[in-house]
Amino acid sequence: MPWIATIDAFQHWIYANPEHTREERVEKWLELGERFGSHLDYEGLDHIHELSWQRQGHLFGVPFYYVEYGIAQLGALQMWQYHRRDSSNALARYKAGLALGYTRGLTELFDASGLALSFSEEHVSGIIAEIESALDEIPA
Structure with a gap:
């Protein structure tokens, strides 16, 4: 459930803020991860964590379906x-x-x-x- 909530909130933010920058997108993704309980240790893997939203194909193929x-x-x-x-x-x-x-x-x-x-x-x-x-x- 935390992952689903994170993905849903993230895509809502993306569509509500179409002019966002890459930096703002990374910041929002990390913020939502903290909000919904993604407390994994990404020490040394920050670059992977910042882009981990990309593994959710629903964002690209069927937005707002997940x-x-x-x-x-x-x-x-x-x-x-x-x-x-x-x-x-x-x-x-x-x-x-x-x-x-x-x-x-x-x-x-x-x-x-x-x-x-x-x-x-x-x-x-x-x-x-x-x-x-x-x-x-x-x-x-």
């Missing part, structure tokens, strides 16, 4: 949460959303599956907390 993967991941994680609480009904909820296929918008598909299409800090934090809890349950 965020769809993030939306799908949020939906999948919510369905996983629901399954942990009520496994017998989780599949039925999933099928209810799938049954609508392309006949409804994304918000309605999420609603039909009992999911929230939300990027709020509160919502995402709840998902993260459950992931952390599940990881803590794994025996060492």
Whole structure:
């Protein structure tokens, strides 16, 4: 998710600032990496880090599409949460959303599956907390 958020914010900035310089682009990329949690050690590899956005082909071929993967991941994680609480009904909820296929918008598909299409800090934090809890349950 951090990579998806970084890519999405970066491409929004690029299109909103079409006259930006190469230096500004590098600065924005590094800033967004810090903002969204890319805390990798690039010591001695600064030149690679500054251009690492170029490895994301969606920026060139299908701009503003990559965020769809993030939306799908949020939906999948919510369905996983629901399954942990009520496994017998989780599949039925999933099928209810799938049954609508392309006949409804994304918000309605999420609603039909009992999911929230939300990027709020509160919502995402709840998902993260459950992931952390599940990881803590794994025996060492």
